[in-house]
Amino acid sequence: MKLSKISILFVSFSLLVANVYQGYMLYTPGGGGGSNTTFYKDWQGNTINTWSHSNGPASMPYLLPSSDGGVENSLLYYPCRSNNPSMDTGGVGGKVVIYNWDGDILYTYNIDSNDYNHHHDIAVLPNGNFIVVAWERLYSSEWQALGRQSVNNNLNQMWMTAFFEIQPTLDGRTESIDNFDAVVWEWHIKDHLIQDVDPSLDNYGIISEHPELFDINCGSAGSNGGPGGQSNGDWIHVNALDYNEDLDQLVFSSRHQGEIFIIDHSTTTEEAASHSGGNSGKGGDFLYRWGGPNNYDRGNNADNILSAQHGVNWIPEGYPGAGNLILFNNEHSGNNAAVLEIVTPLQEDGSYELIGNQPYGPDSWTWIYNNNLSSPMQSGAFRLPNGNTFITEAADAQITEVTSSGQIVYSYSYPSNNAIIARASKYAPEFFDSPYMLGDVNGDETIDILDVVQAVNIVLGSMNPTPAADLNEDGIVNVLDVIQLINVIIGVN
Numbered sequence: 151m152k153l154s155k156i157s158i159l160f161v162s163f164s165l166l167v168a169n170v171y172q173g174y175m176l177y178t179p180g181g182g183g184g185s186n187t188t189f190y191k192d193w194q195g196n197t198i199n200t201w202s203h204s205n206g207p208a209s210m211p212y213l214l215p216s217s218d219g220g221v222e223n224s225l226l227y228y229p230c231r232s233n234n235p236s237m238d239t240g241g242v243g244g245k246v247v248i249y250n251w252d253g254d255i256l257y258t259y260n261i262d263s264n265d266y267n268h269h270h271d272i273a274v275l276p277n278g279n280f281i282v283v284a285w286e287r288l289y290s291s292e293w294q295a296l297g298r299q300s301v302n303n304n305l306n307q308m309w310m311t312a313f314f315e316i317q318p319t320l321d322g323r324t325e326s327i328d329n330f331d332a333v334v335w336e337w338h339i340k341d342h343l344i345q346d347v348d349p350s351l352d353n354y355g356i357i358s359e360h361p362e363l364f365d366i367n368c369g370s371a372g373s374n375g376g377p378g379g380q381s382n383g384d385w386i387h388v389n390a391l392d393y394n395e396d397l398d399q400l401v402f403s404s405r406h407q408g409e410i411f412i413i414d415h416s417t418t419t420e421e422a423a424s425h426s427g428g429n430s431g432k433g434g435d436f437l438y439r440w441g442g443p444n445n446y447d448r449g450n451n452a453d454n455i456l457s458a459q460h461g462v463n464w465i466p467e468g469y470p471g472a473g474n475l476i477l478f479n480n481e482h483s484g485n486n487a488a489v490l491e492i493v494t495p496l497q498e499d500g501s502y503e504l505i506g507n508q509p510y511g512p513d514s515w516t517w518i519y520n521n522n523l524s525s526p527m528q529s530g531a532f533r534l535p536n537g538n539t540f541i542t543e544a545a546d547a548q549i550t551e552v553t554s555s556g557q558i559v560y561s562y563s564y565p566s567n568n569a570i571i572a573r574a575s576k577y578a579p580e581f582f583d584s585p586y587m588l589g590d591v592n593g594d595e596t597i598d599i600l601d602v603v604q605a606v607n608i609v610l611g612s613m614n615p616t617p618a619a620d621l622n623e624d625g626i627v628n629v630l631d632v633i634q635l636i637n638v639i640i641g642v643n
Contacts, residue, residue, distance in 0.1 A: 207231075285312075297353060298371070525546065530542050549562040
């Protein structure tokens, strides 16, 4: 009877808290109304920390936890614009800066040269290395030697795609792609091309029989329609990159080609330039691709699901939909966007099922949210531990959190005209914390009534949530956790 009364008493507390995931939001407003400031805020909108930058963002920032525990020991990785980038179009960057919690610069890596220019995204690895997305310039003699027939820009050049894994030193130094000293792994799409027009070249073949390679004559290579009307040779236009530690694989999104791709990261640099080696045995060839099978002469128009998509990433282990991919499809239906979740045909050995001459599956998504979404640029979505999805519409600097049923539980717009937010992420409270004991909310290594008081304060919103208060480990702290904590104290199983 006492438990029943306690349950009734604390049910009212849960009504005060929406079904928003009580994590911490990280984002950097850019564009004409941006602030060149990265914000780290709690779920109630309180600013926990900020980092000021001399250059605007290229995409989104990332936090890496320290082995020492605690968010104050984490590192901020900030991909941003250089002062005079060698390439100038949407998402251009040029450098990556690493900060400590206090805003001190620990490392700067410049990748803005005659031949390479960082743009858009990076992937931060658990060991502290980061992988940079870069354009790689090829002049006419080079792209013609690979079988490309023509480019539609007056510069006679193609900017292809390369990835460089950088091992930072964190001693305040600045390094550059010009000397390659910090590069520990790299991948180039120019090593994984096929064409069906010139039999005299080594990469000649039947496109549909080689989905592991990309058709060099697929799509346009730049135009006169870039910012300010300038000509450029942008071809693949990768806009997002994510790393899966369990698989040791990378997924990336190509806006211009309307596809997402997965490659093997377990390779050496030499293997990544080949068609063998690594866990997959396929070197740097594509392990999987999805969204536009017409690019490799399979499927039909109905199978071309993606258009101008951004922000692809894996859903982490322990989250609803774990192992699936989630992305923001900017032109899902005309100017209307959608967030899509897909189940990849992953097999036990880390490969992806491909049947006969069919395109890679699935033939549709397993979850969609398309309620009044729209953005012609960047944008993205992340799954949260409680099953909600955290969505950014970049063009309007709009952040929304929705439940699996599509209910909006959180909405935020950055208060400045002409600002954009490329993507915002939300970190679980325990992402940065040292080991803790469930129920020991105040951290005194004893579970008693003082922990109940603090748990109630968290539910009421007067204290920030802590992972120790989430007794049922569902990603939120509410009345159910308070009841379970009381049961622990009074010895009820």
